[in-house]
Amino acid sequence: MPYFHTEPALPYDKQNKTAVLLLNLGTPDAPTTAAVKPYLRDFLSDKRVVELPSWLWQPVLRGLVLTLRPKKSAHGYEKIWFKEGSPLAVYTERQAAALAARLPDVIVRHAMTYGNPSVADVMADFKAQGVGRLLVVPLYPQYAASSTGAALDKVFQNLLKQRNQMSVRTVSRFYDDAGYIAAMKQHIETYWAQHGRGDKLMLSFHGIPQKSHDDGDPYPDECRHTARLLADALGLAEQDYIVSFQSRFGRAKWVEPSTQDLLDKLPAQGVNKLDVFCPGFTADCLETLEEIALTGREQFHAAGGKAYSYIPCLNDNAAWLSALADLVKRNLQGWD
Template sequence: MSESSKTGVLLVNLGTPDEPTAKGVKRFLEEFLHDHRVVDMTRWIWCPVLHGIILPIRSPKVAKAYQSVWMDEGSPLMVYSKRQAAKLEQELGLPVALGMSYGNPSLKAGIDQLLEQGVEKVVVLPLYPQYSGTTTAAAFDGIAKACKSISTIPAMTLIRDYHDHPLYIKALADNVRAHWEKNGRADYLLCSYHGIPKRYADNGDVYPQHCQATTELLRAELGLDESQMGMSYQSIFGREEWLKPYTDKTLEQMPSQGVKSIDIMTPAFSVDCLETLEEIAIEAKETFLEAGGEQYRYIPCLNDSDEHIAMMAQLIQSA
């Protein structure tokens, strides 16, 4: 990469509350759920529901969930994201800044941090392996909005997705193998992806195709067949139909189908966060065991592992 001193990297993730309180969660959810990419309902219908029902009811509940996974240094998503940025900066020898689509540090703050270091070209890496309009496109929207107040916009290269990148698949596979070596192998390996409304996919969002491709490539890399490994979707919200099969329903059915032990991983998440540490590692485990399952093991995200950082570095260098 030429003129490396003038090139910088913006790592983008969804974001997280600043504090695990009802007030902090409400502030974060308000910004997140106001994004039309996330909830595309007509505003005059959605806003009264959001402010009158959802935020008052959900904020205290979600705050308790965050409290159960909060780390000494802060939110898991933020802690691991900061570690990723620091390691990637060391690996590349380039300035690396964090920018969150919602919450702090904002996308604008991340871009400003790079500009203050004299950066003239920015490689933007949203840490969503599988593209979705609800995540990747929302990040690109936010970057465009952040640039409105910048007089001289830096040259930008946007990395859209890496769902089938060989190093990403290998990193996932090696993570699974390390888990098996330490804990033994379960009857079944389940890949749980964050869900989106089915309507979004029907309207052209390629997210489910990307999730399926990741699963198939990982299955081939691990030498498994469809009876040993599959996929599902989690984090379902509201009454609308979302992508299926649902993770919780899948886990409820498996023990009756002879699957008594399960390994579960979350390939759509680049770092551990509320949706992996609380929803999958804790809540989903209870669902499986209550349905008659005997062993349930969560495989952590790639987080700031050396393989994950090396993959990011190659993505950025190729861009």
Template sequence: MQNNKKQGVLLVNLGTPDEATAPAVKQFLSQFLHDKRVVDMTRWLWCPILHGVILPIRAPKVAKLYQSVWTEEGSPLMVYSKRQAEKLKQLVDMPVELGMTYGNPSLQTGVESLLAQGVEEVIVLPLYPQYSGTTTAAVSDGLTKAFKKIPVTPSFQFIRDYHDHPTYVKALAESVKRSWQEKGKGDYLLCSYHGIPKRYADNGDIYPQHCQRTTELLAKELGLTSEQIGMTYQSRFGREEWLQPYTDKTLEALPTKGIKKLDIMAPAFSVDCLETLEELSEECREIFIEHGGEAFTYIPCLNDDELHLQMMAEVTRRH
């Protein structure tokens, strides 16, 4: 049955502060850390801690980190996301707009921009390859809130994940091969995924299974054995246990196992951002070298890579 409704695509990412300043970072982190999908603590307990301790201390520190990766065009996450939207628009020949779960442009702004172009059915593509309640489900929650403020809500299709999509895996593999050609092949390829509290996975979040599957498919595509590729989790926060193995602890141990030349990538991130450009590329490099590593190569995210955009076009066309 043919769908005659005018379709449009809403590309969704986590978001970024508007500026690399403490007030802008504080505003962004406040919205992000207020989301129960991200931090599920009781509000009367969490809010005083967040506003009284965490935000006043972390906002200035995080702002300095953002300043180290900020470009003339702005936040790397926003710069690459805009490029993705522009290129995808050409590939699928339909309206494409950005919406961020936190910060600007908001999900509501993105949806309203599509509706203003006559779109009746929105294809929502959260740029999280691996599903997690902390990310993908937060997009769904945000859309529900946005739709409440719109007089006539559009039909919509929600792309839940693409962790095992053949073109996504191929795009990852090709980015690794390019790095090997340009900078040489390391002894080991480490896939570092953003972590979540272990309790979330114990309660049913399927994120770790998706991460494992992506890593397995990438290993197969590259012809790597379990001694040549592995996966870890980064960016843990707070005192409770998160998914393991931890990226930083693994980097400390790898040189003692004879792995002196390391390639590292972040398959869960669709664009380079603070967690990849500062934490992974800089902090993790220091940890590895300090503990006896000799060569550390960070392989950039897929960003606006041609195969990456081709994958986005394929998953949207399917709808």
């Protein structure tokens, strides 16, 4: 098998189209143990996600983890699965379609770091269409090696196989983008106008191991920066909101405070009505709809809380889609 991919049978001067690739984490193809297992195997085998030597981690992964976790995860997916498919897949596809409508002269597609549609398949399709200039936008506002880094790795790995490499630009983060902040502000205020407002707003971000931050991953700092900008936009005082980190995995110490720990403690501190929003997720998924919206509500009520409101992610919010289009246009400048 040749090392490099065979190039499409297109003249060199016809390989100059511009494309945008939106990247998200990924999802199993179905809410079943059989579908979840290979998805988790790929996800948890990525050294960006689990930074342990293969000789140490792989036996644990292929033994204990892939024996117990797929069934539990599948049960979680069952509770949130849409008629059209996985929420993350549905919303990411809608975001790509909305962006394409706003950029009629650019080819727009989405792909997943793990699962379908794969980066390799979409990149091959770009090649066949004559794409020579590619803007890659991981849909993670805050950079983390385990999310944005892993997504971009897939693109770079594909480039290594291209005989005639595309010109590539990347947007590695947009945690302080004015349009993104304004879209979240409008989205939250609209929710409050319709449903009322709690005693405190929890801004829950996905967590990372503390060692990753100690080794230079800027993710928690960017999360807190986003939270400050959003709180200022909403006119919140310091006591009106709290930043937390969710989705701990394994025994290592993760960045704090923990969302789950706070859900147990806040009612005893006088917070009876809690609103929760997840600024680090641009589309609802297992970690927001099951972990926060469902399990989080049960945990808060069990601890004595009276009212719990999960504010959905931006998803296909019009203000967010316009902000995304503006972000892309700025990064496409000079490729007109």
